[in-house]
Amino acid sequence: MIWFSALVLIPLMAVVVTAVEGGWDVFWATITNGQTSAAIRLTVLTALGVTAVNVVMGPLIAWVLVRDRFWGKSVLEVMIDIPFALPTIVAGLVLLSLYGNDSPVGVDIANERPAVFLAFLFVTLPFVVRMVQPVLEELDRDVEEAAASLGASRITTFRRIILPSLAPAIAAGAALSFARGVSEYGSLVLLSGNLPFKTEVTSVRILSSIENDNVPAAAAVATVLLAISLAVIVLLDLIQRRVAARG
Amino acid sequence: MSIEVRGLNKNFGDFVALDDVDVTIPTGQLTALLGPSGGGKSTLLRIIAGLEKADTGSVSIEGVEATHLPAQKRNVGFVFQHYAVFKHMTVAKNVAFGLEIRKRPKDEIEHRVRELLELVHLSQFAHRLPSQLSGGQRQRMALARALAVEPSVLLLDEPFGALDAKVRKELRDWLRRLHDDVHVTTVFVTHDQEEALEVADEIVVINEGRVEQVGTPDQLYDEPANDFVMSFLGEVTHLGGLALRPHDIELESSPSLAGSVEGTISRLVRIGFEVRLTVLTVDGEEVSVVVTRAHARAQRLEEGRTVWLTPAPGAAVVPRMAAAV
Numbered sequence: 001m002i003w004f005s006a007l008v009l010i011p012l013m014a015v016v017v018t019a020v021e022g023g024w025d026v027f028w029a030t031i032t033n034g035q036t037s038a039a040i041r042l043t044v045l046t047a048l049g050v051t052a053v054n055v056v057m058g059p060l061i062a063w064v065l066v067r068d069r070f071w072g073k074s075v076l077e078v079m080i081d082i083p084f085a086l087p088t089i090v091a092g093l094v095l096l097s098l099y100g101n102d103s104p105v106g107v108d109i110a111n112e113r114p115a116v117f118l119a120f121l122f123v124t125l126p127f128v129v130r131m132v133q134p135v136l137e138e139l140d141r142d143v144e145e146a147a148a149s150l151g152a153s154r155i156t157t158f159r160r161i162i163l164p165s166l167a168p169a170i171a172a173g174a175a176l177s178f179a180r181g182v183s184e185y186g187s188l189v190l191l192s193g194n195l196p197f198k199t200e201v202t203s204v205r206i207l208s209s210i211e212n213d214n215v216p217a218a219a220a221v222a223t224v225l226l227a228i229s230l231a232v233i234v235l236l237d238l239i240q241r242r243v244a245a246r247g
Numbered sequence: 248m249s250i251e252v253r254g255l256n257k258n259f260g261d262f263v264a265l266d267d268v269d270v271t272i273p274t275g276q277l278t279a280l281l282g283p284s285g286g287g288k289s290t291l292l293r294i295i296a297g298l299e300k301a302d303t304g305s306v307s308i309e310g311v312e313a314t315h316l317p318a319q320k321r322n323v324g325f326v327f328q329h330y331a332v333f334k335h336m337t338v339a340k341n342v343a344f345g346l347e348i349r350k351r352p353k354d355e356i357e358h359r360v361r362e363l364l365e366l367v368h369l370s371q372f373a374h375r376l377p378s379q380l381s382g383g384q385r386q387r388m389a390l391a392r393a394l395a396v397e398p399s400v401l402l403l404d405e406p407f408g409a410l411d412a413k414v415r416k417e418l419r420d421w422l423r424r425l426h427d428d429v430h431v432t433t434v435f436v437t438h439d440q441e442e443a444l445e446v447a448d449e450i451v452v453i454n455e456g457r458v459e460q461v462g463t464p465d466q467l468y469d470e471p472a473n474d475f476v477m478s479f480l481g482e483v484t485h486l487g488g489l490a491l492r493p494h495d496i497e498l499e500s501s502p503s504l505a506g507s508v509e510g511t512i513s514r515l516v517r518i519g520f521e522v523r524l525t526v527l528t529v530d531g532e533e534v535s536v537v538v539t540r541a542h543a544r545a546q547r548l549e550e551g552r553t554v555w556l557t558p559a560p561g562a563a564v565v566p567r568m569a570a571a572v
Contacts, residue, residue, distance in 0.1 A: 142331035145298050146389075148318040149325040150345035150396060160344075164335045244335055 012226065018219035030220040038197045039205040040221065042116065044228055046201075047181030050120040054177045055170055058128025059136075065129070066136045080130070083123050088186030095119055096190045111193035116201060119188035120181040127180065128173030135169040164244045171240035175233045182225055249274040249400060249432040250295060255304035257290055257456075264290040265301070266456035272400075272434055272449075274309075277426045279447035280436045283479070287456040288436045289404055295434070296402050297321045309399045324393030324431075328405040330385040332377035338388050339364065339373040345396035363391040366425070383414040387421075394429065403435035407442070419446055440480050444468065452476050469563050477565050484535040486528075486556060488567050493523070493537040495562030499555045500546050507555035510534065515543075515550050524548065526556060 019027055030036060065077060083091060095118065100110045109115045139162065147157040185203040192199040202221055209218035250272040257265040264287045272278050280288040293299040295306055297318035305314045313321050333341050339360050346356045364370045367387040369380075377385055386406060393401060406422070407415040423446050426433055437443050443450050444464045452459040452467065452475075460472040471477035474490050484493045487508055502509065510528035517523075522543040524536045534556060538548070548554070558564055 140329070140331060142327045142329060143333065145318070146325065146327060146331040146392075147333075147344070149296055149298070149321075149323060150392070151319050151322075151348045152344075153319060156348060161333060 015219050015222050015226065018216060019223040021219075022216040026216060027220045027223075030217045031224055035196045035200070036205055036217075036221060039200045039202050040224060042113070042200070043182055043202040043225075046113075046116050046120055047178050048232075050117060050124055050181050051174050051178045053121060054124055054128045055174050058125075058173055059132050059166060059170060061129045062132040062136055065133060080126050084126050084130075088123060088184070089189075091122055091187040092119065092190040095122060095187060099191060110191055111195055111199060113199055115191040115193075116188050116199055119191060120184055123184055123187050124177035124180050127177040128170060131169040131173035131176070132166055135166055139165060167240045167243040171236045175236050178232050178236075179229055182229060249309055250434070251305075251307045252291070252295065253305045255291070255294060255306070256302045257287075257294065257299070258302055263456050265294075268304070268453075268456070268458055270451055270458060270461070272432065272451075274432050275430050276448040277423070277433045277435070277446060279443035279450045280434060280453055281440060281443040281447075281450050281479070282438065282453035282459075284438055286454045288438075288453045291453065292402050292404050292434065292436050295400075296323050296325045298325070322396070322399050324396065324398035324401040326386070326389050326393050326401070326403040326406050328408045330377070330382070330389045330409075332385055332389060334377055337374050337376060338369060338380070341377065341388055342391045342395050344392060349396065359395060363395055366394075366428075367391040381414075382410050383418055386410065386418065390425075394431070398431065401431050401433045403433065405436050405438070408437075415442075422446060444480070452479065454479070471563060471565055474565055474567065477563070482535070482537075485532060485567055486534050486558060487530070487532075489558060489564045490567050491558055491562050491564045493535040495559045495564075496534065496536045497557045497559045498524070498526075498536055498538055498542075498546070498548075499557075500552070502555045504555070504557045507557045508532075508534075509553065509555055512548060512550050512552050512554060515548060517543075522548070526554060528556070 031040070061080070065073065065080075086094075095115075096110070098105065099107050099115065099118065101108055109118065143161060144157055147161050152160070183203060184201070185207075188201065189204065192201070194200045194204045202225055206218045206221050209215070209221070250270070252268060252270040252272075255265050255268040257263075266287075268287075268291060270291070280291060282288045290299060294301045295308070297313070297316060297320075301314070305312065307313055308321060308323065333344065336344070342360045342363055343356050346359060351359075360373075361370070364373055367390060369384060369388055369391065372380060372384065372388075377388065380388065390403075390406075407418050410418065419442055422435075435446075444467075447464060449461065449463055450467050451461050454475055460467060460476045462470075467476060468480055471480065474483075477483055477490055482493050483490050484496070485491075486496060497504070499507065508528050508530065510526040510532075512524050513527045513533075514525040515522065517540065520540055522538050522540055524538065526534045526536055528534060536556065
C-alpha cells in the first residue's frame with residue numbers, strides 16, 4: 001500500500017517542489033500572467049461545463065441502455081466506448097474533418113471556443129455512462145415496486161430511491177470526466193487552433209512553457225490544476241454523500 | 248369480501264400463468280396461496296397489488312374496483328421474498344417512507360414508526376442500516392414498512408423463502424401471532440404446504456394457472472377435491488384405484504374385513520415412532536403403509552409376511568386420476 005501510494009505521491013510532490021523552487025513571487029507572476037490565467041480559466045470552466053452536461057446526460061444514456069430494448073442497442077453499446085478506445089489525436093482529426101473549415105455538415109467551429117467544449121465532451125462522454133450502468137443493472141426492480149406500493153410516484157421513487165443509489169457512481173464518473181477534461185490535449189489541439197487568450201488550454205500552455213525551457217512556469221500551472229482538481233474531487237464527494245444520505 | 252378476483256387471465260408469451268381465475272378472499276383472515284413453483288400464485292398476488300397487469304379479468308379490493316388502478320393508489324402493503332429494503336436509509340427511515348410520501352406530520356410519523364418497530368421487535372435497531380440486519384430482521388422491517396401505511400390488505404410473496412429453516416419456522420409462528428393482533432386481511436404466497444397448513448385460516452391451492460381448491464387447512468387435508476390437492480398436501484399412496492394417505496390404510500394379518508387386498512411386505516423401515524412398509528399386492532400394486540411401532544410389534548410384522556390391506560373408515564380418498572403424481 002505504502003509503495004503504491006508513493007508511486008502516485010512522489011511525482012505529485014516533485015511537481016509542487018519544482019513550482020515553488022523559484023519562490024512565491026515567480027509562482028504568483030506565472031499564474032497571474034494574462035495568457036496563462038486565461039488558459040486556466042478557459043480550461044477549468046469548460047471542464048466544469050462538460051462535467052455538468054455529463055452528469056445529466058450520462059445517467060440518462062445509461063438508463064436507456066439498461067432499461068430499454070430497441071433495435072441497434074448493441075451497436076450503441078459499442079459506440080459509447082469509442083472515445084475511450086480512440087487515440088485522442090485521432091479523435092482530434094475526426095473532429096477537425098467534421099467541424100473544421102470545410103465541414104461536411106456545415107458547422108465550422110475551428111479556432112472557436114465551442115471547439116474546446118466539443119472536444120472535451122467527445123472524450124469524456126463514456127465516463128459517467130460506464131460508471132452508472134453497472135450500478136443501474138444491479139438495482140433491484142423489487143425496490144422500485146416496494147416504493148410504488150407504498151404510494152411513491154415515479155418521480156419520487158427516482159429522487160428518493162434510485163438517485164441516492166446512483167450518486168456515488170455519478171460522482172466518480174464526474175470526477176473522472178473533469179480530470180480528463182482538464183488534462184485533454186490531443187483531441188482539441190487540431191480543431192481549437194490554440195489561440196492565446198481565446199482557445200489556448202492549460203495543457204498546451206504547459207507544453208509551450210517546457211519548449212521555452214521554462215520548467216518552473218509549467219510546474220506552477222500544473223500545481224494550480226492539481227489544486228483545482230483536488231478541490232473538485234472533494235466537492236463532488238461531499239455532494240455525493242449528501243445525495244446518498246437524503247432519502 | 249375483501250378481495251374479489253374475477254376471470255383473470257395472464258400470459259407471458261406462450262406461457263399461461265393464469266387461466267380464468269376466480270378467487271374471493273375474506274376480510275380479516277390470513278389466506279395462503281399454495282402451489283408448486285411456476286404455478287401462477289405469485290403472478291396472481293402481483294396482479295392484486297397492481298405490480299403486474301392482467302390480460303383480462305377484474306380485481307376489486309374492499310369493494311373498490313381496482314383493475315385499472317396503479318399500484319400507488321391501491322393501498323396494499325407488499326412484502327417481497329428478497330426484502331426489497333431501501334439500502335441507503337436507516338431502519339426507521341425505511342418504515343417511515345410510506346408515511347412521508349403521504350405528508351403526515353413529523354411527530355405522528357415518529358410516533359407510528361416507534362410503535363411499529365416495537366411490534367416487529369426492532370426498536371433497538373432503529374438507527375441501523377438494513378445491511379447490518381439479519382435476513383429475518385430485514386423481513387420484519389419490510390413488514391413494518393408495509394404495515395405503516397395502514398393498508399387495506401397485506402400481500403406477502405414467499406416472505407420466508409430466502410430464510411434458513413429455523414428462522415423460517417420462528418417467523419411463521421410470529422406472523423400468525425402478529426396477524427392475531429393486527430387483523431389486517433393478509434394473503435401470502437408459499438410453496439411449502441406445511442407453512443400453509445400451519446399458519447393460514449384459508450388456503451387457495453393453485454396449479455398450472457388454475458385454482459384447484461379453496462378451503463380451510465382441515466377441509467383441504469380431509470376432503471381434497473382431487474388427486475393433485477391430495478398429493479400436494481401430504482404423502483399419498485394408491486390402493487385398488489383410490490388415492491389415500493399411507494396412515495389411512497388398515498393392515499391385518501388375516502382377511503377379516505370385506506374388500507381387503509392381499510399383499511406381501513417387501514420392505515420395512517422403522518423411523519422413530521412410526522414404521523413404514525412397502526406392500527406388494529397380488530394385483531401388482533406397490534402400496535406404502537405407515538403404522539405405529541406398537542401396532543407393528545403386536546402383529547409381528549416383518550419382510551416377507553402376507554398381510555391384508557383396507558382403507559381405514561373415514562379416510563380421505565379420491566379416485567385415482569391419470570395425472571396422478
